Amino acid sequence: MNEKTVAVLKQAFKEFYFKNAEKIITPIRMKEREFGYMSFDKVMVRHLSFQTEGDLRAFLIKEMPHSVYYSCAYYYEPTFAMDEKGWKGADLIFDIDADDIPTRCKEEHDHWICKDCNFMDKGKRPDKCPKCEGMRIDEKNWVCPLCLKATKDEAIKLMDFLLKDFGITKENIEVYFSGGRGYHVTVERSALEELDQLARSEISDYVSGIGLNLESLGISKRASYEKMQRMLPLANDSGWRGRIAKFFSEMEFECYNSNDVKDKMIYIYRKMKHKNFENFVGEVIGKLSTKIDAMVTTDIHRIFRLPNTLHGSTGMLKRRCDDLLSFDPFIDAVALGEEPMQIFVDHSPKFTLMGKIFGPYKSERVKLPLMAAVYLIGKGLAEVD
């Protein structure tokens, strides 16, 4: 990014924070959290702490950071070195990112460029360039409404696990659009905050459907029909057992037509045989589980983008979704204004912000509203020349 572009971005961010300072939401127990930020020179600063809302707002206007972060963890001494902070607990956070969800649209809008020979192609980044075998490959991932719809669907599934299985109350769960490529689901004010890394990996495996064995459903090679009838779940049972039974009760299988879900599962099990049935249940779990980033949930020291601050790579807000179903990131999270700005766009697919359609562009100089210009600049697709 050239100097002129950086200066323009900084100015845009500064103005935004100046005008919207009162909208910055400070997280609960702010004094116990670590804060950090990344400057537009990509320098990361961590181990900061703010005592008041005012301190934080003044800091944002002064520093104009590319990104601002806060820790999920609560510490005795947030400004000390990591080993000396004194961990008290941490919010339980789930990150759902478009990168982790395979969608067909990616083949269309994602592309990569070989830094050695400039060869470019659509789709997922290969390990090495097919032309020159170079390993230095730059990924240009785009995010479209379809990608974000897929991440929202995962967030909705996750909410079901949190509310029904884990019994977390709605008031203690916040869902945020991350400002970039997905959603953050945060559980605060819950006894689960004291869980360590190992326990969190169990939570993560649970919602991701990792490690479920058929015995827990009541199915085993040696079990009689009667035993399986006794052990198998019903469609309205709770937890994973109920989810899987519900799937079986609703699926069509050959000409089986009884309403007895246990009998149906045994019938299908015996028709498919053990191994195939196991694989089939694996596929069912794949459909019913949520695709979260396990590394994020199990990391008890991680820092996350601060709500209501700008995402340096999009100029959009990390924004709380009061109504997840109706939330539209390309409207509700757009933060910057419509002041016209001239930029040079290297390339860009078609995109929509605030209901306005932009692009596609290819090596051209265009005048765009600030929100769209910053969106392309942040993604490294355009510059101020």
Place this chain on the structure above:
Amino acid sequence: MGIEFGLEDLAKYPFMKEAGDYVKKLSLRVEDLGQEDYRPAVERAKQRVMEAIQKNYISIEISEPIVELLSFPLALMLVKAMNVEYIIHRYSLAEAIRAESLLKEEKKSIISYIFKSTFNLEPISVKHELFDLKIKLIEYLKRATHFHEPEWKLINRVVDNGFVYLKTHELVRLIREEIRRTIYDRMKGVSLPSMPKNLKEAVHEISRVLPPRSDKFQRVTPDKFPPCIIYTLDLIKKGQNLSHYGRFLLTTYLLSIGKSVDDIIDIYPRSPDFNERMTRYQVEHIAGMRGGRRRYKVPSCRTLATHGLCFKDKILCAKIRSPFQFGKKPLFKKKSTGQIRE
């Protein structure tokens, strides 16, 4: 709760605070324990420890509740007097197993009372075809992550509205580790008075039945360890901190010579930053029982040199490439084919 806990119950579960209080009220003095009246309690204490050492099990029969109850703190003294770390571990575990077998047969109300009073855990009875009790999700997770069999994974349990459903024996098994830890911590806290003759004799008698530690481990005895391993063990013995890579080396090496995960964890407690849970996780990870299920190999001598952990013995280490080969005959000799490889 309206549960009356009698002497017999305390004798069954002597690790409970109530049992300790009962014994305290008797205001016994150590010197009294030499008297003939206490002989049965001393005998039972000795039996407890012997059984734990020899069979990894302590009998559950109770001849006389007061004898049984008194024998527990006495047994703690005997084990403490022996001052052998692995006997302390072994004894705590055997006591926990004894409690587990008794608890499995208890009424739900008794179990709930014991768990509430001793472990601050409140199981709730449920009317369910497959389960007897439920506990809070957080209480389950805090304990179940110690277990590695698939049935303890959260995803394989019935989880509903913040509770995990369990059968009685499963809940008891879940708590066993905590009983073990309670007894272990109690023992660590026991202050050892000067003991009367009969107790000293009991300690002596028990010491004579100590078995060799582990047969597999015996095959590669510490005097046959390569210098790098001796170095890491030395640091641990001195209570000094061993680097992350040093721990990795020691763990992979001990696994390769057939030591069990538990034996390896036992080696670490003297480190200043010891955390049993984390150590277990890491050792099991290296053993291929966790995560990617990959069993890690002992690093090569060259890699150890990079990490400053190679203390090469000019003669004994001359022909080896990995500490694992130390002191062993080479399996095969490289044949010279005369070819030049570039």
